[in-house]
Amino acid sequence: xxxxxxxxxxxxxxxxxxxxxxxxxxxxxxxxxxxxxxxxxxxxxxxxxxxxxxxxxxxxxxxxxxxxxxxxxxxxxxxxxxxxxxxxxxxxxxxxxxxxxxxxxxxxxxxxxxxxxxxxxxxxxxxxxxxxxxxxxxxxxxxxxxxxxxxxxxxxxxxxxxxxxxxxxxxxxxxxxxxxxxxxxxxxxxxxxxxxxxxxxxxxxxxxxxxxxxxxxxxxxxxxxxxxxxxxxxxxxxxxxxxxxxxxxxxxxxxxxxxxxxxxxxxxxxxxxxxxxxxxxxxxxxxxxxxxxxxxxxxxxxxxxxx
Amino acid sequence: xxxxxxxxxxxxxxxxxxxxxxxxxxxxxxxxxxxxxxxxxxxxxxxxxxxxxxxxxxxxxxxxxxxxxxxxxxxxxxxxxxxxxxxxxxxxxxxxxxxxxxxxxxxxxxxxxxxxxxxxxxxxxxxxxxxxxxxxxxxxxxxxxxxxxxxxxxxxxxxxxxxxxxxxxxxxxxxxxxxxxxxxxxxxxxxxxxxxxxxxxxxxxxxxxxxxxxxxxxxxxxxxxxxxxxxxxxxxxxxxxxxxx
Numbered sequence: 001x002x003x004x005x006x007x008x009x010x011x012x013x014x015x016x017x018x019x020x021x022x023x024x025x026x027x028x029x030x031x032x033x034x035x036x037x038x039x040x041x042x043x044x045x046x047x048x049x050x051x052x053x054x055x056x057x058x059x060x061x062x063x064x065x066x067x068x069x070x071x072x073x074x075x076x077x078x079x080x081x082x083x084x085x086x087x088x089x090x091x092x093x094x095x096x097x098x099x100x101x102x103x104x105x106x107x108x109x110x111x112x113x114x115x116x117x118x119x120x121x122x123x124x125x126x127x128x129x130x131x132x133x134x135x136x137x138x139x140x141x142x143x144x145x146x147x148x149x150x151x152x153x154x155x156x157x158x159x160x161x162x163x164x165x166x167x168x169x170x171x172x173x174x175x176x177x178x179x180x181x182x183x184x185x186x187x188x189x190x191x192x193x194x195x196x197x198x199x200x201x202x203x204x205x206x207x208x209x210x211x212x213x214x215x216x217x218x219x220x221x222x223x224x225x226x227x228x229x230x231x232x233x234x235x236x237x238x239x240x241x242x243x244x245x246x247x248x249x250x251x252x253x254x255x256x257x258x259x260x261x262x263x264x265x266x267x268x269x270x271x272x273x274x275x276x277x278x279x280x281x282x283x284x285x286x287x288x289x290x291x292x293x294x295x296x297x298x299x300x301x302x303x304x305x306x307x
Numbered sequence: 308x309x310x311x312x313x314x315x316x317x318x319x320x321x322x323x324x325x326x327x328x329x330x331x332x333x334x335x336x337x338x339x340x341x342x343x344x345x346x347x348x349x350x351x352x353x354x355x356x357x358x359x360x361x362x363x364x365x366x367x368x369x370x371x372x373x374x375x376x377x378x379x380x381x382x383x384x385x386x387x388x389x390x391x392x393x394x395x396x397x398x399x400x401x402x403x404x405x406x407x408x409x410x411x412x413x414x415x416x417x418x419x420x421x422x423x424x425x426x427x428x429x430x431x432x433x434x435x436x437x438x439x440x441x442x443x444x445x446x447x448x449x450x451x452x453x454x455x456x457x458x459x460x461x462x463x464x465x466x467x468x469x470x471x472x473x474x475x476x477x478x479x480x481x482x483x484x485x486x487x488x489x490x491x492x493x494x495x496x497x498x499x500x501x502x503x504x505x506x507x508x509x510x511x512x513x514x515x516x517x518x519x520x521x522x523x524x525x526x527x528x529x530x531x532x533x534x535x536x537x538x539x540x541x542x543x544x545x546x547x548x549x550x551x552x
Contacts, residue, residue, distance in 0.1 A: 066540025
């Protein structure tokens with residue numbers, strides 16, 4: 001059955017959209033990543049204009065993140081104190097990020113810079129995570145350990161940061177600068193690259209802060225809700241590219257998917273989840289690198305404007 | 308007396324129009340408006356008419372104009388980036404041309420009227436090489452034709468000698484606005500008759516409400532979009548909690 005989208009100005013197959021939403025929702029609930037990185041390319045693939053794909057995906061992610069967040073909250077898996085500091089940093093960071101974005105836009109090829117950033121950061125993060133997960137998985141570890149706490153030089157440096165406080169939910173005693181700083185960095189990255197907060201946030205929370213995996217996902221979703229809500233609103237007022245009908249169809253699938261995903265994440269050990277996530281991140285980095293160097297599917301891009 | 312005569316002639320003058328021969332060509336569309344609603348997947352309209360003289364019938368339908376910017380990707384240092392670009396201004400977003408017989412591509416008259424297999428493109432643009440212009444023009448044509456927004460080559464059928472009809476397709480991607488159908492009767496390289504039919508494409512009901520809200524009251528729309536997402540997420544979470552715990 002086909003449904004007409006008023007902002008995208010085209011019709012799409014209902015079942016395809018629901019399925020797409022459902023799959024990205026499961027991912028969101030399971031590993032805490034909003035699903036934007038999967039949804040946006042898929043929407044573009046089925047013919048939705050790229051600008052509308054990005055903005056509408058952001059809108060949809062608000063919903064699946066709320067759904068996943070509440071599910072994790074019910075299990076007691078959210079560290080609000082940590083989340084609040086991450087958010088404080090995130091707000092500051094995303095504002096700075098928007099300024100940097102506009103600066104880059106004025107000078108030249110913003111798309112290229114964005115793609116390069118993605119490849120570099122995702123490649124590093126994904127690579128580190130994959131190596132770490134492989135090491136841990138092959139040694140048969142117990143469930144949900146904070147054994148992923150920073151070791152070696154990282155621990156020595158991070159533990160030394162001032163202004164410490166207790167984070168009872170995460171069972172940590174660390175500097176306030178850590179979540180605020182990480183939140184700010186993620187905020188900058190999200191502004192520059194659209195969606196992608198989960199990709200930086202979760203590995204940072206696991207490996208730099210040392211939070212247990214069970215709390216990481218819920219807390220990450222908490223931050224994603226606010227960031228994507230902000231992006232949705234800004235896109236709606238600046239470029240009018242949010243298609244609420246498409247978003248509604250997508251989120252109908254994804255909010256349910258997020259619930260399913262959360263259930264799955266409760267059943268799988270932390271190491272498995274980190275392993276899955278690392279494969280996704282690495283896969284994404286490789287896919288983007290390939291996209292930069294390989295012959296593009298579409299040699300020509302066409303934008304249409306009112307005369 | 309002369310004044311009275313003058314006024315009488317003035318009053319009678321409209322009636323003289325009826326003394327003329329009937330129009331060389333008349334035509335109409337099965338519908339003068341297309342309503343886009345949530346079930347819209349594209350639609351067909353019938354064009355029909357009658358010619359009172361010999362000649363070829365040519366129909367052109369153009370939709371609202373837009374500026375198209377086409378960018379070409381090129382490999383620089385191993386990486387593909389956007390490089391050359393061209394903006395074609397004020398091209399119709401929708402263009403259909405139908406004819407009762409083959410349209411000669413080099414007919415001078417048709418060129419003057421701006422009728423061809425494709426919409427009229429500029430032949431040269433400042434600072435753009437002809438080769439690049441041609442290449443990017445082809446890319447745009449390929450895209451529009453792919454979406455069925457640009458058509459050509461369809462035939463107008465004749466029922467008997469003078470009555471004609473044709474089916475015209477409007478795909479789901481059409482934009483709303485004012486379209487214009489121009490029907491020409493051409494014989495011996497001259498326009499013998501012409502008819503114009505306006506066509507209004509509009510979004511009905513909810514779809515219009517939403518797209519209007521999105522463009523004119525975008526802050527409200529933005530807040531609404533976020534709220535819908537928040538509520539939906541909360542709703543799903545609550546329902547799942549009640550039934551699947």
